Amino acid sequence: MDTDSDVSELDPKELSEALLYDKFACQLGYVEEPETPLTAETFPSKSGGRPAWLNPEHILTAADVTCGNCEQPMNLLLQLYTPEDQPAEAFHRTVYVFCCKKGGCVKLDWTKSFKVYRSQLPRENPYYAPPVDLDDENENENIKAVEQFTAKSFKAPTKCVICGLGGSKFCGGCGLTAYCCREHQTLDWDKCRHKEFCNKTLKTDEQETVDNLRSSHIFLEKEIVSEPEGKDKDEEEEESQAAFFKENNPGEQSDSKALVLAGDEHEEDTEVAVDDVFLQFQLKIQQNPDQVMRYDRVEYNMPEREPLWVQANYKPESIPECDRCHAPRTFEFQILSTLLNFIGIGHVAVNSLDWGSLFVYTCKENCTLGKDFFAQEVLWKQDFSQDGMQLGRKKMQPIISPT
Template identity: 35%
Template sequence: MASSDSENSDNSESSIELGFVQRLEIGQQWRLHRCYFPSKIGGKPAWLNPKDIPKTDDLKCSLCGKAMALLLQIYAPNDDNSDTFHRTIYVFCCKSESCYEHNSNIPFRVLRCQLSKDNEFYDRNPPDYESPEYFKSCKNFIEVCRVCGFAGNKTCSRCHKASYCCKEHQTLHWKFHKVTCGSDSHDSTAGVDDGFFAGDLMFPEYEIVMETEESNSCDVLSQDELPEANGQFSPSELEQFANVNLVGQEFSSFRKITATSPDQVLRYDKAGSPLWCSGDNKLSSDKVPKCSCGADRYFEFQVMPQLLNYLNVQNTIDGPSIDWGILAVFTCSADCQSAGQSYHLEYLHKQDFEQIQS
């Protein structure tokens, strides 16, 4: 990921990178194994540090108490720091619609993990990104739950190969696992996803590919360019934003800037500024909570509302639903590390589209 300077307005080339969904072909799930350092949506987390991974208790929703699901993870190394040769940001969220409220970030959690070039898990040389066999050279350090991908400290009493985080997940997986239990069909040490997908517990899995945004799409709207309320929106757009107040410079700028790449699900602009979708609940830099180490946090990337189209969630106007305008992620400017802690908590700000006042 390229870093950016938000104050350098003379740069003719945009340093903002856009993330797009790429569906994997059948048999290509190996591309999302941790040894290829993937950026991806949903599925089980591809833990950068495979030795000290979180437990389900570490990522439970503070409202309903259920384990959160991986929304996405972004591989974002920082070349300016020798300790961040490898670096991944994880965004988790609750799958219970009742936990979501307007402009509330409570159902979300962000973790950062990083490694130096010399580490016990990966070779110094880049992986062979085109080899479906390369992952077999990347050994496991701890067993993960076959259902959710979190640390699994329980094993199948019959084969002692399949690991689980809890009895409930072992029971859920049994109908799938019993076909190969006790055989050599699945080598648990290889770290291959066995194909089981718990749709109630996780989101569909896709790869994220990054492209640099065209510089002309970053132009800011002048007052004369602002569209009249509702006047320049197509019927499909009006339906998509049925409960959104279409008046305001922020929303108009948001719509114009994203129009050149309407399928973008992520905007990466490290040390830049979020692209706000509303004048309501904007977060100024001085209001961003500092990291636990005392350092300032800066903006790194935002998740766009287009991602919702790939999550198989039901959004409603009348009640709570998994929804957002943008999710802005802020990370420690010092990329701090705490002794004995591999996954560090970062900050997420949720901004929803401005609701129509009745």
């Protein structure tokens, strides 16, 4: 968008469309097939695949993301590149979400089957040249600094050829292929044809076959792109009616029921009362049904934001403060169940992976990581309630605090 353009130059249609966007509008995420490899230096936001580590010298291991139910390493579900202005250390910032691929584990105890980590780097760091701001008065100096930048030389950590986590185990045959755990070593040997190709130089088509076999055991990789959420037509009409009422009835309190769109009226206490939260979720999602993520970070002077809950009852009673700096954790983004349609999850099996929505909360202050390089954050999971799905009367469920 050209920030120097005069809005008076827009025609009425363009102006009305421009005004649909709230300055604090939620960012909606959509998946696309990547046009180029999603490597660390491109600072990608993506679902599935192997992690593109923001800090290439320090990466997570299987011990950091082991499922507490099956004791197997989790897979990368999603990573978002979310740079922030404050503090300076969060100039580059990525949030990683890991998930056990076994739906049975998630159904058994979901709190043990998800992990979230935050990673960040300042603008001046040893791995990436500082970006050039074309509007900066010191543009020439910045360009010169980029041209003179030399990335730090270091021994890259070995990565598991299956999942991309830190790999400390090596094939006993070739001594070159690394794994994060014995289970992935066995998987690669038996099902990914390493037994056949160990100590051999692979042809291009053979290497492609092996790569595809290895990738089939993790979530499919897709790029995540975003755009701001606009107001839907119902919201526009309600606001228009409210503005009209206020203009023509100064000093009077409007009756909210009078502002309900024709055909949308419903009685509050009927025998077929529905889960209103679920209905609100449906109405909101159907405006952009392909969205897989909603990014709604609370920062700076923004008002408090509520996630788009999928049911009324199973909400966290409280979110634990950051265990590093004791600042509050605030809602940052949620992952919708629509993502499951794009990452290679079959919906037929009884124990297939499923959720209503996953809510990620992170340290509001983006506190320093120091020598830990990663900070663990908090995730909350909601499922669609049976009452909401069946549009029947709902029963109260206990609210459970996160562990």
